[in-house]
Amino acid sequence: MFDLERWQEIFETLSKNKLRTFLTGLSVASGIFILVILLGFSKGIENGVKSQFERDATNRIAVRTGVTTKGYKGLNPGRYIQLKNSSFEAVEKKYDEFFEYRTKDYPIWGANITYNNETGNYRVRGTLPDNQFIENADIGSGRFINQSDVEGSKKVAVIGNKIKTDLFKGEDPINKNLQVYGMNFKVVGVFYDPGGDREEGQVYIPVSTAQKVFNAGENIRNMAFTVKMADNFNEAVIQSNAIAKGIEEQLKEIHVVAPDDVSAVRVFNTLEEAEKIYSLIATIRAVFWFVGIGTIIAGIVGVGNIMLIIVKERTKEIGIRKALGALPMSIVGMILQEAVFVTMFAGLFGLVFGLGLLELAGPYIQSDFIKYPQVDFNIALTTVFLLVFAGALAGFIPAYRAAMIKPIDALRDE
Amino acid sequence: MIQIKDLHKSYHMGSNSLHVLKGINFNVKEGELVSIMGSSGSGKSTLLNILGMLDEADTGEYILDNVPIKNLNEKIAAKYRNEFLGFIFQSFNLINYKSALDNVSMPLYYKGIKRKERTEKAMHYLQKVGLAEWSHHLPSELSGGQKQRVAIARALASDPKVLLADEPTGALDTKTSYEVMELIQGINDEGKTILVVTHEDDIAHMTKRIVNLKDGIIIDDSKVEQVRASLHV
Numbered sequence: 001m002f003d004l005e006r007w008q009e010i011f012e013t014l015s016k017n018k019l020r021t022f023l024t025g026l027s028v029a030s031g032i033f034i035l036v037i038l039l040g041f042s043k044g045i046e047n048g049v050k051s052q053f054e055r056d057a058t059n060r061i062a063v064r065t066g067v068t069t070k071g072y073k074g075l076n077p078g079r080y081i082q083l084k085n086s087s088f089e090a091v092e093k094k095y096d097e098f099f100e101y102r103t104k105d106y107p108i109w110g111a112n113i114t115y116n117n118e119t120g121n122y123r124v125r126g127t128l129p130d131n132q133f134i135e136n137a138d139i140g141s142g143r144f145i146n147q148s149d150v151e152g153s154k155k156v157a158v159i160g161n162k163i164k165t166d167l168f169k170g171e172d173p174i175n176k177n178l179q180v181y182g183m184n185f186k187v188v189g190v191f192y193d194p195g196g197d198r199e200e201g202q203v204y205i206p207v208s209t210a211q212k213v214f215n216a217g218e219n220i221r222n223m224a225f226t227v228k229m230a231d232n233f234n235e236a237v238i239q240s241n242a243i244a245k246g247i248e249e250q251l252k253e254i255h256v257v258a259p260d261d262v263s264a265v266r267v268f269n270t271l272e273e274a275e276k277i278y279s280l281i282a283t284i285r286a287v288f289w290f291v292g293i294g295t296i297i298a299g300i301v302g303v304g305n306i307m308l309i310i311v312k313e314r315t316k317e318i319g320i321r322k323a324l325g326a327l328p329m330s331i332v333g334m335i336l337q338e339a340v341f342v343t344m345f346a347g348l349f350g351l352v353f354g355l356g357l358l359e360l361a362g363p364y365i366q367s368d369f370i371k372y373p374q375v376d377f378n379i380a381l382t383t384v385f386l387l388v389f390a391g392a393l394a395g396f397i398p399a400y401r402a403a404m405i406k407p408i409d410a411l412r413d414e
Numbered sequence: 415m416i417q418i419k420d421l422h423k424s425y426h427m428g429s430n431s432l433h434v435l436k437g438i439n440f441n442v443k444e445g446e447l448v449s450i451m452g453s454s455g456s457g458k459s460t461l462l463n464i465l466g467m468l469d470e471a472d473t474g475e476y477i478l479d480n481v482p483i484k485n486l487n488e489k490i491a492a493k494y495r496n497e498f499l500g501f502i503f504q505s506f507n508l509i510n511y512k513s514a515l516d517n518v519s520m521p522l523y524y525k526g527i528k529r530k531e532r533t534e535k536a537m538h539y540l541q542k543v544g545l546a547e548w549s550h551h552l553p554s555e556l557s558g559g560q561k562q563r564v565a566i567a568r569a570l571a572s573d574p575k576v577l578l579a580d581e582p583t584g585a586l587d588t589k590t591s592y593e594v595m596e597l598i599q600g601i602n603d604e605g606k607t608i609l610v611v612t613h614e615d616d617i618a619h620m621t622k623r624i625v626n627l628k629d630g631i632i633i634d635d636s637k638v639e640q641v642r643a644s645l646h647v
């Protein structure tokens with residue numbers, strides 16, 4: 001294989017048959033190129049769908065309440081179920097070991113917020129420190145609400161990036177005071193949220209503060225938890241479904257709601273949704289792999305075809321070489337080495353070209369559903385080797401046959 | 415050098431079979447220049463191809479330089495083709511994408527000779543056939559006579575014991591034919607054994623012995639007075 005004379009002979013043949021070399025290379029390179037782009041976009045779609053979904057933690061259980069639709073134990077329908085601090089504490093206590101993060105919220109919609117002369121209406125949410133993780137909020141500067149803020153009912157606020165842009169006009173908001181309905185709150189942090197503007201147009205304050213300043217007493221509007229993930233996704237789904245059901249039953253009991261009342265206490269389990277999304281992603285991936293494997297097969301057939309034609313075209317040359325004393329195996333070796341060299345070189349070229357294009361064009365793709373198209377380098381490289389191997393195999397059979405026939409029959413070939 | 419006894423060869427096409435060589439007996443001694451004549455289809459090429467180990471006989475004995483040529487494995491066959499035999503074809507059979515020099519180098523490559531020595535030797539033989547200045551030209555850039563001279567240089571390159579030429583002048587005009595024959599005579603003068611298949615009487619008379627084939631058997635085998643090709647040029 002590392003016979004220098006042999007390589008010289010091969011490079012000479014390749015460079016003196018440029019068109020043939022080019023066409024073989026082109027078909028291999030374009031096959032790999034298409035595959036890389038295809039896999040890249042499959043991954044991009046996967047990333048896009050996931051990021052759409054990853055606005056919030058995927059293992060979240062959220063509780064909201066509404067109005068009863070059924071009478072129960074002597075109570076009339078139409079009763080609003082008001083969650084209290086004690087409801088949250090009861091749930092937290094019962095499932096503590098399963099929970100990773102917990103929060104109870106008291107939000108006000110459309111609160112009037114002012115900074116200097118700029119003013120606007122935004123959602124203000126009283127919350128607990130854990131909410132940062134439940135909402136997947138990223139702290140851009142400063143910090144999130146902390147435990148001491150909650151315990152001291154401090155008037156501090158963490159504002160979304162949109163509010164920073166709207167009201168602060170490029171000024172650094174940290175440690176500045178803004179007014180919520182005229183009350184001063186000190187800004188301690190700015191956050192980004194994968195949910196975008198909708199979530200970044202919010203102000204987080206400690207829940208205890210919210211309850212005080214909005215005269216809510218012990219009331220909360222909703223609560224949310226994230227469940228510690230079991231290793232196995234299916235197990236995690238089953239577990240979080242069980243917990244969600246348990247919480248619903250517990251709260252219905254505490255607040256005296258009929259067990260079959262579907263609107264008074266509602267428990268949402270995002271993991272169940274996640275399962276659907278994951279199966280969607282799996283389907284997309286399967287479709288792209290199907291197309292990708294089709295492309296590889298087409299590539300293999302193409303390379304095989306080219307090899308057949310090359311051997312056919314060179315039959316007479318093979319006869320001449322044999323008449324001059326070439327061993328059959330040296331002829332097979334020559335053809336295979338050429339094929340492997342060309343497919344390998346072209347395959348890697350297609351690979352680099354495809355990866356390069358994804359790398360360059362990827363960041364410019366502005367779509368919610370395609371994000372960061374990328375390819376697993378190992379998968380792509382494996383495909384190249386697969387093609388090279390298939391090309392060699394496809395070339396071996398006709399090359400062997402041509403090398404074994406009598407020289408005179410090869411020479412007679414026109 | 416060459417001993418042949420009762421050589422038979424048939425071609426099979428479907429259910430038909432064509433008996434081409436029907437018991438050939440003849441010997442060639444070292445240094446002879448023999449022409450094989452006969453009408454078209456009489457089996458001249460078939461015989462020469464068997465002698466050149468490009469084809470195999472069905473039955474009979476063929477001894478080349480005291481080595482029986484029978485059921486040889488590919489490795490030994492390739493070695494004999496490379497070292498014992500040089501072939502010159504009517505249609506030249508040069509590799510079209512290689513220069514004259516590289517074509518002449520080919521047998522040396524298969525002999526395992528290193529590039530530098532290969533090039534020197536090939537150049538030497540190109541010089542011998544008078545084509546030193548054409549060494550880097552492709553076959554397509556050469557005339558028929560030049561191509562045949564490249565082929566002769568190639569056949570000589572590995573210094574074989576026997577040179578086999580199947581109608582070497584068949585594709586050339588008279589003048590060029592005589593030039594090629596002059597070259598062949600010169601090579602024979604140096605002692606090489608040469609067999610030439612030809613249709614043409616004048617070419618045959620430039621050899622030293624004429625073997626006449628008809629319907630697969632030798633009907634005549636006689637020494638002749640050699641006519642020097644140089645007289646015609």
Ligand SMILES: Nc1ncnc2c1ncn2[C@@H]1O[C@H](COP(=O)(O)OP(=O)(O)OP(=O)(O)O)[C@@H](O)[C@H]1O
Pocket residue numbers: 425426427432434452453454455456457458459460461
């Ligand atoms: N590969 C083959 N398959 C079948 N028949 C063949 C084959 N090669 C030669 N023949 C037949 O064998 C006979 C002898 O052929 P050969 O080529 O030896 O003749 P030749 O004397 O060289 O004729 P020419 O002067 O025309 O070259 C011819 O009838 C030819 O048709």
Ligand SMILES: [Mg+2]
Pocket residue numbers: 458459460
């Ligand atoms: Mg013939």
